[in-house]
Amino acid sequence: MSHLRRRLHDPDPSAQLTLAFVATAAVLLMVVFAWPGARESLFHQFNALGGIEATVGFWSGINALADTWLALGLLLPFLLWRPRLAILLLFSAIVATLITHSLKPLLDVPRPPGVYEADMFNLIGHSISSEAFPSGHTVTAFTLAGLLIFGLKLRMASTAVMLVIASVMGISRMVAGVHWPTDVLAGAIVGLASVWVAVLVTGRWEAARNARWPVPVAVFVTAVCALSAPWVDVGYPEGVWANWLVAAVGLFGLLLGTVRYWPGPWRGRLLPHRDR
Numbered sequence: 110m111s112h113l114r115r116r117l118h119d120p121d122p123s124a125q126l127t128l129a130f131v132a133t134a135a136v137l138l139m140v141v142f143a144w145p146g147a148r149e150s151l152f153h154q155f156n157a158l159g160g161i162e163a164t165v166g167f168w169s170g171i172n173a174l175a176d177t178w179l180a181l182g183l184l185l186p187f188l189l190w191r192p193r194l195a196i197l198l199l200f201s202a203i204v205a206t207l208i209t210h211s212l213k214p215l216l217d218v219p220r221p222p223g224v225y226e227a228d229m230f231n232l233i234g235h236s237i238s239s240e241a242f243p244s245g246h247t248v249t250a251f252t253l254a255g256l257l258i259f260g261l262k263l264r265m266a267s268t269a270v271m272l273v274i275a276s277v278m279g280i281s282r283m284v285a286g287v288h289w290p291t292d293v294l295a296g297a298i299v300g301l302a303s304v305w306v307a308v309l310v311t312g313r314w315e316a317a318r319n320a321r322w323p324v325p326v327a328v329f330v331t332a333v334c335a336l337s338a339p340w341v342d343v344g345y346p347e348g349v350w351a352n353w354l355v356a357a358v359g360l361f362g363l364l365l366g367t368v369r370y371w372p373g374p375w376r377g378r379l380l381p382h383r384d385r
Contacts, residue, residue, distance in 0.1 A: 123268040127258060130272050131301050138294040151290040152221060152230075155283035159231035169233055169348025171281040174355070175246035176343040180253050182335030182355040186362025187257060188327055189369065194260040195327035196317055200307035205252050208299050213240040221286050233285040235344040243295035244288045250278035251300025259308050275300070335359025 141147045159168060173179055188194050221230055223238030254275035258268050279297055282288035311318050338355040345351075 122265040123258060123263055126265055126268050127255070127272070127301060131298055134294045134297045138291060138298070141291050141294065148289050148291055152283055155280055155290070156221075156230050156286050159233050159284045159286060165233055166347045166350070168281050168284045169345040170351035170354075171278055171348070172234060172246065172285050173343045173345045173348040173351035175250045175278040175281065177245075177249050178334050178341050179338055179343060179351060179355045180249045181331050182338050182359050184253065184256070185328070185331040185335045185359045186365060187261065188324070188331055189362050189366035191261055192324045192328075193318070194256055195323040196311050196320065197256055197260050197304065197307045198327055199323050200310050200317075201252050201256060201303045204306045205248050205299060205303035208303065209243060209245050209248050209296075212243060212295075213245070216240075216242050218242040218289075218292070220288060230286050231284075232287075233345070233347075234287075237287050241288055241292045243299050244279065244282050244292040245296070246282050247275075247279035247288070247293045247296025248300045248303070250275040251297045252303055253300075255301045255304030259304060332359060332363065335362070 141151065158164065174183070184194070184198065188198070217239055218241040220238050220241040222232065222236045254271040257263060258271055263271065275297070279293040282293055282296075283290060335355055336359055338352045338359070339349075341352065343352070
């Protein structure tokens with residue numbers, strides 16, 4: 110049994126914290142659905158943050174970082190450090206995409222811009238009015254968080270930090286005025302559950318774990334996403350700092366990857382192999 114499977118079955122604090130987070134999100138999702146007016150009330154509470162002019166650039170950038178293109182770019186240095194993230198990324202992306210893009214058109218829940226007049230809420234970035242549930246950006250954020258939690262075997266404190274960062278990304282969708290709290294909660298569940306499924310599949314499928322092709326494919330895709338980030342329009346011009354941040358992270362990752370893999374006396378010293 111691989112270390113990834115053991116993390117799901119053994120009493121690992123990080124796995125338990127992640128499971129507790131998913132369970133809490135599921136309970137909150139049911140409560141918000143059942144409580145009359147809770148969805149709208151919570152949306153306005155978080156959306157009010159978008160009315161603070163000084164923070165628009167920050168929230169725009171956070172929304173941009175949760176875009177799939179930029180999020181993939183952020184993964185590049187972690188893939189170079191821990192190549193077996195590649196197979197987890199593949200399966201997680203398949204599961205998350207299937208669930209998200211099946212539910213969105215099937216349920217076709219109107220977004221806030223499709224319900225409210227323009228002067229009734231704050232809108233940051235582009236306006237979208239349909240297919241709200243679940244939030245795709247939130248799915249991406251929590252898939253990324255789950256990949257790092259399980260793929261890098263993070264300790265409990267680091268796991269908590271990752272879950273908080275992903276939560277801020279999810280909240281940013283309400284601040285931007287394009288998602289309800291139910292969309293965000295569902296997105297968190299779908300993202301983490303997708304990684305959970307990927308861990309179980311790779312734990313049972315030895316051929317997938319030992320396959321070599323996912324690594325170069327994943328590195329190529331994430332490198333393209335990272336290096337092209339400054340020229341990709343994700344709909345948040347005031348958050349363009351996030352695009353450049355992803356590019357900088359990608360360049361830094363390629364530099365460290367070169368140090369790790371290039372033949373020489375320093376190989377493996379600055380970045381020891383941890384892909385076990």
